[in-house]
Amino acid sequence: MAKHTGIAGGCGHEHTIHVDGPYAERERKIEWFEREGLCGDCYKAQRAEQDAREREAERNRPVAKSEVVAVMRERNLDAAAVLEMVGMTQAEATDSQQEFLDRAGVALGLR
Numbered sequence: 001m002a003k004h005t006g007i008a009g010g011c012g013h014e015h016t017i018h019v020d021g022p023y024a025e026r027e028r029k030i031e032w033f034e035r036e037g038l039c040g041d042c043y044k045a046q047r048a049e050q051d052a053r054e055r056e057a058e059r060n061r062p063v064a065k066s067e068v069v070a071v072m073r074e075r076n077l078d079a080a081a082v083l084e085m086v087g088m089t090q091a092e093a094t095d096s097q098q099e100f101l102d103r104a105g106v107a108l109g110l111r
Contacts, residue, residue, distance in 0.1 A: 002019050002020065009037055010036050013039040015037070062101065071109075075108075
C-alpha cells in the first residue's frame, strides 16, 4: 500500500491518502483525489450536514395514515382517544385529514 500526500481538490486542504492496486489504478485514484477529493475533516463535516438535512426532511414529511393506524393498533387506542389527544373533533379531523394525521403523529411519538 502506498501513501500519497497531496492537495484535496474538493476542499483545498492537504491530506494523505493510502492507495493500493496496480500502478495505473493508483494514479487514477490520486488524480481523482486531487481533482474532487475531500480531506477527512471536510468529508466528516459534509456528511454531518447531509445527515442533518435528511433528518430535517424526515421530520417535515407528512405523517402517513398507515403509520398512525399501526401505532393505534399497537397501543390499543380507538379513534376517539386519538381525537382527544390531538384536541380535534371528528368533523375537524375529517375536514383536514392531513392536519389530524400530523397532530396524531406528534402525539403518538412519530415526530
